[in-house]
Amino acid sequence: MHIPFSAPIWSRLYGPYGIQDVAGILTKLQKSWDEDIAKDLFWEKLHHQEDLYPVTFAAFPWLWSFSERESHKNIDILDFLSFTMKCARSSSEDGGATGIKGKFQGLSLRLGDHQKNWIPEHCRLTSEDMETLAALEDWYSANSSDIANTCADAVNGNNDYLDAILSVGYASLHGGDAAANLIIGWADKLEPTEILEYYPLQSWDLSALSALSKLLAPKNDRLASFLEEIVGPNLPCEKTESLI
Structure with missing residues (x-):
């Protein structure tokens, strides 16, 4: 579920500090890996105090692909993917082992949960965008086991x-x-x-x-x-x- 970098939804996918050019940063990293840019992306634009956001999940498929390509750099990516899996899983409603299907923290499929007063109205996610978020949830559910195993193997x-x-x-x-x-x-x-x-x-x-x-x-x-x-x-x- 790789959202094309040119897709309009990137202008509505928010992170801890609102809408930022995450697609542009990922495009740069795809062309040429830069450790400093990557770490700023991970810990400032995709994650904040163990909170995750819609743009985090939009970035995950791309980062997972980058981790395979950038074999000499992938520890930083795997470190981020493993830690954020803990954050994503912390919202399990029954407090126990739920498998890999279910809601993930920061990826609500309810439109009202994304109508933040700190995001300008014209930049907010739409009802049509919920289909994309649902596809991201499916991707994360399907790939969580492989990601977790790869991280542990590292x-x-x-x-x-x-x-x-x-x-x-x-x-x-x-x-x-x-x-x-x-x-x-x-x-x-x-x-x-x-x-x-x-x-x-x-x-x-x-x-x-x-x-x-x-x-x-x-x-x-x-x-x-x-x-x-x-x-x-x-x-x-x-x-x-x-x-x-």
Whole structure:
């Protein structure tokens, strides 16, 4: 679901600071990758304090394509895709494992949710645009598993914090917020008891983390061992096979 850069909807797809020329920036990155421009796009124009926006989801298919092409640069892209998967999944209504279909934070299909008073009326999304947002939701649902697996596969043991961020998409997709926040807490060197006090693990979190620990064992044994230490006594191994 790659929205052409010339499509008029880009002038209505808003981010944290309203309408910006995200299509123009993506066009530049497609022609020539620039790390500084990319990081500004990621963390200033597509994301703000764990909030995502319609333009974020419009950029995801393009960034996913770029990550495959820019093999020597793709860690920055995968880092962003993994972290924002945690953000997107944080709106799961039942608080648990919902699979990859469902609503994603920042991508409401209700027109009224996009009628922000800080966006000029002539720049607001229209009812016709909801069909495009629905297509973006379908694309994200269909590709989330591949994205999460690719991000986890990029873990290499050289940087614990980066490895943690690369892992949270998988943890969030197959588990939930608690699983993802446990990993971030580990990267921040917090005590496990402190993390678990605020984010108690549910059965789906334990299952996801146990599967993830096995995936990460040959890549970052420190993170893998931490996860196994947390979930090992609580989850029989046979419950994790379907996630690997």
